[in-house]
Amino acid sequence: MDNVWQNAQRQLANVAKELELSDDMLAYLSEPEAVHIYTVPVPMDDGTTKVLTGIRAQHSLARGPAKGGLRFHPSVSVDEVKALSMWMTWKCAVVDIPYGGGKGGLVVDYKALSPHEQERATRAFARRLLPHIGPDFDIPAPDVCTGAREMAWIYHEYSNYVGHPEPAVITGKPIELGGSQGRADATGRGVALVVQRYFEMHDETLERKRVVVQGFGNVGQWAARVLSKMGAIIVGVSDSRGGIYASEGINVEAAIEYKESEGKLIGFTGEEIPNDELLELECDILVPAALEGAISKDNAKRIKAGVIAEGANGPTTPDADAILEKKGVVVLPDILANAGGVTVSYFEWVQNRQRMYWNLHDVHQRLRDMMRDATDDVGKVATEQELSWRRAAYMLAVKRVADAIKMTHPDLDGHG
Ligand code: NAD
Secondary structure (H helix, E strand, C coil), X not given: CCCHHHHHHHHHHHHHHHHCCCHHHHHHHCCCCEEEEEEEEEECCCCCEEEEEEEEEECCCCCCCEEEEEEECCCCCHHHHHHHHHHHHHHHHHCCCCCEEEEEEEECCHHHCCHHHHHHHHHHHHHHHHHHCECCCEEEEECCCCCHHHHHHHHHHHHHHHCCCCHHHCCCCCHHHCCCCCCCCHHHHHHHHXXXXXXXXXXXXXXXXXXXXXXXXXXXXHHHHHHHHCCCEEEEEXXXXXXXXXXXXXXXXXXXXXXXXXXXXXCECCEEECHHHHHCCCCCEEEECCCCCCECCCCHHHXXXXXXXCCCCCCECHHHHHHHHHHCCEEECHHHHCCHHHHHHHHHHHHHHHCCCCCHHHHHHHHHHHHHHHHHHHHHHHXXXXXXXXXXXXXXXXXXXXXXXXXXXXXXXXXX
């Protein structure tokens, strides 16, 4: 597969050309404002010390503090972190929240560490990060292999560092430490809201629309749950062990319970189906909510869904995108479709700063408004300029960021 960072840069260059951005503006947007690489010494249970590598990239602070998750995984690399930080810039701009993009990672097989080693690793990484994060500068969040527990440790380290409790330094915290209502379901709910709005724009409802969801974790489960509440029928779901299919519809709540108790979906009511076939099922809406690159040039031509809503980050490769566009499949892109998570992270930060907390109803209402507005904004660009939804989302996002930069660097305006 191509280098993820080169892909991200190429994607930007294509959009910059269409927006007629100057070469200097393109150069400015093509690299993160800062990339920090840290050695992170972690005392292990056996008395030895392991030196891990930690990374934090701040792609842009043009529209506000950098925002983005911390990923603890052996595959983390500087290039991956840089690409993800750039995509966060575009994602925050699409939903029009006052943030730039950031991302971080710790290169470690985190699941192989003992609970005490995990805590020491997280706190050691947090201590390295302290001078470079803050509620007005860079606000991390959970990502692969990190969650509320890790956010609590980082919050604690930061609060000790500044000498007072500072919940707004990080989002995705436990409710007890200033986390927001509605964060757990935000991304999946956002996917459903974008899909619902897309159909409304075409004078249709989700009533009895057939949906297939790949990946049955946080995003996939919530997307399936909310879409089925909106009237859609979930006909296929899968996890890493395999999928199930039921043409008359799957009972989502029962499937979630089964997955929780058995650790897999296979065995639940319905026909067993291999993962690759699940993506190619006859359906109206396909929600890839597992991994990057699930839809590639190898399977894109066999996709039968009319609409793909990208719950995962980067589930469709650029080659697949071109094939899908030719086939007339509409792809609601990740930077729009899965932006519900960062939107509720933003709500968490706002509540922390106000020291005033909203109830679940308020969070859902605000999320709904913001996802619908963002869908309308992207849809308008797509229609007016006859672009794919992905291209439209990028055009909108990059323009918003470039316009902000031009306010302080008018010299960067002009034509390349
Ligand atoms: P998760 O770990 O909770 O769930 C991932 C699911 O995918 C699991 O059920 C796993 O079994 C399944 N899976 C893995 N490989 C698979 C395969 N080959 N076929 C089918 N299923 C497979 O993760 P998550 O938080 O739900 O995130 C899923 C995706 O959404 C990731 O790309 C993530 O970056 C993206 N995302 C998540 C959030 C969030 O708030 N959680 C926000 C934005 C984007």
